[in-house]
Amino acid sequence: MNVQSPLLSVRNLKVWFDIKRQGAMPWTPTDTLKAVDGVDFDLMPGETLGIVGESGCGKSTLARAIMRMVPAEAGTVLWLGDDLLQLNHHDMREHRKEMQMIFQDPLASLNPRMTIGQIVAEPLKTHHPGLSPSEVKDRVREVLDRVGILPNMINRYPHEFSGGQCQRIGIARALIVKPQLIICDEPVSALDVSIQAQVINLLMEIQEEMGLSLIFIAHDLSVVKHISTRVMVLYLGNVVEISEAAQLYRSPGHPYTEALISAVPIPDPTAEASKEVMILDADLPSPLNPPSGCVFRTRCPIAGPECAETKPPLSDRGNGQQVACHKR
Amino acid sequence: MNDRLAQPFQQPKTREIAERMAEDVKGRSLWADARRRFVANRAAMVSVVVLTLIVLFSLFGQIISEYDIETIDWDVLGNVATAGKPSIENGHYFGFDENGRDLYNRVVQGSRISLAVGVIGALVAVIVGTIYGATAGFIGGRVDSIMMRLVDIFMSIPYMFVLILLLVVAGRSITMIFVGIGLTAWLDMSRIVRGQTLSIKNREFVEAAIAIGVPTWRIIIRHIVPNLLGVVVVYATLLVPQMILTESFISFLGLGVQEPFTSWGALLSEGTKTMNYGTLWHLAFPLFFFVVTIFCFFFIGDGLRDALDPKDR
Ligand SMILES: Nc1ncnc2c1ncn2[C@@H]1O[C@H](COP(=O)(O)OP(=O)(O)O)[C@@H](O)[C@H]1O
Ligand code: SF4
Ligand SMILES: [Mg+2]
Numbered sequence: 001m002n003v004q005s006p007l008l009s010v011r012n013l014k015v016w017f018d019i020k021r022q023g024a025m026p027w028t029p030t031d032t033l034k035a036v037d038g039v040d041f042d043l044m045p046g047e048t049l050g051i052v053g054e055s056g057c058g059k060s061t062l063a064r065a066i067m068r069m070v071p072a073e074a075g076t077v078l079w080l081g082d083d084l085l086q087l088n089h090h091d092m093r094e095h096r097k098e099m100q101m102i103f104q105d106p107l108a109s110l111n112p113r114m115t116i117g118q119i120v121a122e123p124l125k126t127h128h129p130g131l132s133p134s135e136v137k138d139r140v141r142e143v144l145d146r147v148g149i150l151p152n153m154i155n156r157y158p159h160e161f162s163g164g165q166c167q168r169i170g171i172a173r174a175l176i177v178k179p180q181l182i183i184c185d186e187p188v189s190a191l192d193v194s195i196q197a198q199v200i201n202l203l204m205e206i207q208e209e210m211g212l213s214l215i216f217i218a219h220d221l222s223v224v225k226h227i228s229t230r231v232m233v234l235y236l237g238n239v240v241e242i243s244e245a246a247q248l249y250r251s252p253g254h255p256y257t258e259a260l261i262s263a264v265p266i267p268d269p270t271a272e273a274s275k276e277v278m279i280l281d282a283d284l285p286s287p288l289n290p291p292s293g294c295v296f297r298t299r300c301p302i303a304g305p306e307c308a309e310t311k312p313p314l315s316d317r318g319n320g321q322q323v324a325c326h327k328r
Numbered sequence: 329m330n331d332r333l334a335q336p337f338q339q340p341k342t343r344e345i346a347e348r349m350a351e352d353v354k355g356r357s358l359w360a361d362a363r364r365r366f367v368a369n370r371a372a373m374v375s376v377v378v379l380t381l382i383v384l385f386s387l388f389g390q391i392i393s394e395y396d397i398e399t400i401d402w403d404v405l406g407n408v409a410t411a412g413k414p415s416i417e418n419g420h421y422f423g424f425d426e427n428g429r430d431l432y433n434r435v436v437q438g439s440r441i442s443l444a445v446g447v448i449g450a451l452v453a454v455i456v457g458t459i460y461g462a463t464a465g466f467i468g469g470r471v472d473s474i475m476m477r478l479v480d481i482f483m484s485i486p487y488m489f490v491l492i493l494l495l496v497v498a499g500r501s502i503t504m505i506f507v508g509i510g511l512t513a514w515l516d517m518s519r520i521v522r523g524q525t526l527s528i529k530n531r532e533f534v535e536a537a538i539a540i541g542v543p544t545w546r547i548i549i550r551h552i553v554p555n556l557l558g559v560v561v562v563y564a565t566l567l568v569p570q571m572i573l574t575e576s577f578i579s580f581l582g583l584g585v586q587e588p589f590t591s592w593g594a595l596l597s598e599g600t601k602t603m604n605y606g607t608l609w610h611l612a613f614p615l616f617f618f619v620v621t622i623f624c625f626f627f628i629g630d631g632l633r634d635a636l637d638p639k640d641r
Contacts (some may be wrong), residue, residue: 067539098540109532113554115355123540156355173536288610 006042006078007180007213008066013039013075015058015065015237016023019288033288035061037237038075040314045180048207048214050228050245052221052260053283058237059217060104063183066215067101068092098128101157104186106166110158116169117154120144123177139176147172147202164195168202175206183215188223200227222264225249230320233257236295238311244320253323256296294326302327362558365635372631375624382621389436394419396589397437400428409606413521422613423436426602434590435613441585442572442592443621445505449571452510454564459519462552465525466544476522479515487512488577495583502585513567520563528555557581557619558636565629569622576618592618 018030035058043049051059064070066077068084077084078097092124100110100123103109110119130137141151147168149161158166167187170264174182184203187197187328204227207214207294224245231248231260232242233256241254252258257279280299285291291298297307306326314324366372390396404412405428413426414431422431464475491508498504528534529552537547576593578584585591592614598613 054634069535069538093541096539101536101539102531103536105532111533111537111551111555112358114550115357122537123544126542126546128542152352155352155359160356161359170536255560 002328004044006044007080008043008139009076010039010041010066011076011078013062013065013077014073015061015070016073031288034237034290035287036065036072037290039237039239041232041239043181043215045213046207047229048216048227048317050224050231051215051217051234052224052231053219053234055219056284056286057234059219060185061232061237062234063185063215063217067096067099067183097123097177098179099181099183100177100179102167102170102174102182102187105171105190106163106187107158107161109170109247110166112158115155115157116144116149116161118221119158120154120169120172122174123173128178140172141170143176144169146175146206162195163191164199167191167195167199171194171199171202171206175210178210179212181213181215183217185217186219187216188275189219196223203227220264221260226240233260236285236290238295238324239280239314239322240296240324242314242322247319247321253321253328254296254318254325255300255302255328289309294324317319339364345462356445357390362632362635366631369634371627372635375627375631375637378620379628382617382624383443385617386436386439389439390433393421393430393432393436395430395433396418397433397590398429401430402428404428408602412607414609423607423609425610426598426607429588431533431610431613435595435617437596438592438614439617439621440591441502441589442575442618445502445509445591446568446572448506449509449513450564450567452506453567453571454560456510457514458521458553458556458560459516459523460514460524462548462556465522466529466548466552468526468529472522476519479518482512483515488574491578492581492583495578500583500586502589505575505578505584509571513571517560517567520559524556524559525552528552541630558632562629562633562636564587564624565632569625572618572622 013292015035016037017033017035019033021028037058039062041049051062053059061070065072066084070078072085075085081100082091084092110116114122117140118135118201120143121136124136124139137154140154144151144154147167149168149172149250153161158169161169170187182203187203188199191199198224203214203216206212216224216227216229221231228245229241231241231245233248233254234241235256239305241248241252241257243253243257248257251259252261282299285295285298293306293308293310294300294303294312297303300307304327310326312324312326314322316322317328336641371478372607404424408424408426408428412420412428414423415422420430420432422435425431425434460475460479487508490510494508495504521541534551537551542550572592575584575591576596579591579593580597582597584594595614596611599614602610
């Protein structure tokens with residue numbers, strides 16, 4: 001077994017936002033929203049890491065912090081050995097072509113005033129300004145063809161395409177500079193179920209062909225199951241579990257993961273009818289005022305007194321499973 | 329009719345399909361959509377035609393007249409109310425003004441100045457205001473605060489007062505009017521553009537451009553400004569009549585263009601002074617052009633807004 005070094009290695013990443021209270025005076029101190037609060041993970045070349053968690057738990061913020069689109073409070077983001085958070089603007093731009101992003105709302109992520117040819121060409125023109133217009137055009141046609149959009153559509157505008165097609169165009173835009181990593185921020189959440197599978201299959205095919213790494217964000221486990229090598233579960237900006245995908249579905253370590261899995265519908269109707277759904281009562285606490293100790297304790301069915309005292313560290317359980325829980 | 333319905337759809341030949349596939353399909357841009365909606369708007373289209381005629385009149389109206397703006401007809405002077413009436417026969421289509429000069433030529437010339445002040449003033453305001461507002465809005469943070477506080481300060485200056493002072497101190501000239509009006513009109517524009525920029529900045533396609541690594545200036549030019557253009561165009565068409573009104577007001581006070589040149593405001597001012605002497609045409613002709621032009625711009629502005637922003641209705 002050869003030991004690979006990770007492509008991306010995130011350590012203790014924190015992203016905090018200062019929130020002004022409504023109607024506050026300029027001198028009153030701002031509240032701190034800890035959107036991402038100390039996240040650690042490694043991503044191997046060619047691997048797909050699924051990131052799951054309820055809406056508002058910091059998935060997008062984590063992705064944006066890795067891409068340096070929001071400033072991080074603390075931590076390191078090692079990309080092939082370089083800490084991205086320490087790079088100057090110029091060096092960071094050099095790395096941007098190696099990592100691309102796909103967004104949740106396919107139509108909104110395409111500029112309505114540009115043709116899809118111009119949209120897909122933009123990363124290429126930004127990072128390879130020396131290419132001739134005909135070379136650019138050839139590359140654009142080639143990549144559009146690859147994602148299943150007729151190349152003769154390059155003069156059309158985004159609003160002339162369906163949501164699924166727009167997402168394919170978004171994928172083409174990410175692929176054209178041949179990146180090593182694509183971060184997909186809920187790429188299928190806005191699509192019809194039938195189209196979701198097509199887009200996910202396309203991503204998997206392309207990953208295979210190009211040896212890409214993917215970070216695949218979703219708000220429910222069922223979408224991630226199909227595509228991920230490993231899955232990371234976030235809750236209120238904290239990692240509660242990271243596991244090999246198969247292991248996580250077979251025996252979830254954290255009570256929160258368990259609850260998420262029990263909410264995934266089973267295709268077999270009798271099994272679906274007889275299964276127990278763990279219902280999370282109580283609402284998601286406000287990230288402005290998270291619970292002390294374990295952030296999940298207000299909704300945890302097995303919480304004990306120690307859970308309010310100290311935050312459980314992420315610890316290795318073997319089988320490639322890491323869980324942050326005092327009792328499991 | 330029924331016969332046609334009964335016919336099957338014509339099947340194109342396979343080779344034709346293949347050829348059509350190879351050819352690039354033309355896209356339907358948002359601009360093309362807006363143009364179609366605008367052309368369908370009757371009031372706006374009529375206004376475009378009328379406005380074009382007025383512009384042509386102001387540029388070439390003197391060709392069909394043998395007189396000019398400053399020669400005084402001494403026979404008419406002092407007797408304008410009876411001898412100076414508009415007449416097709418003697419070629420003084422709009423009659424004489426109070427000083428015995430040909431009013432037709434003066435209206436042509438006045439229209440030219442008023443339209444020029446309106447269009448150039450609006451253009452300056454739009455260019456300066458758009459660049460300033462887009463920059464402040466996109467960069468945000470402290471730069472934005474400082475830039476917009478500066479605008480607030482400029483806005484708090486009573487600019488009509490400053491403009492009049494400027495004209496009195498620096499002397500009356502058309503350049504001065506351009507400078508004075510243009511310098512203040514961009515303030516509103518920059519505020520509107522900044523507000524729009526803030527909302528566009530949070531749209532996902534701008535985020536996508538940032539993630540790609542597109543340089544800031546290219547994001548402003550390629551992503552922000554084209555999406556602002558709708559608002560800017562509408563505001564600009566509404567700004568033109570506002571500029572014309574400002575110039576007219578200044579001219580009405582007697583501080584505008586200098587004799588022998590004139591403008592709608594100056595003509596109206598003279599017209600109202602002599603109203604009681606039975607020379608109503610002094611007022612009627614310039615007023616007609618003035619009012620029609622202002623209305624045309626408003627209708628066009630309305631039409632553009634509906635065409636560019638159909639969801640707002
Ligand atoms: N720019 C920002 N300013 C302030 N708060 C933010 C900002 N972006 C995100 N947040 C907050 O951070 C938390 C996490 O948001 P996000 O990462 O978008 O969640 P997710 O993508 O998992 O739904 C939310 O509570 C959200 O309100
Ligand atoms: S640490 Fe305690 S509260 Fe948190 S998940 Fe484990 S048992 Fe539940
Ligand atoms: Mg999100």
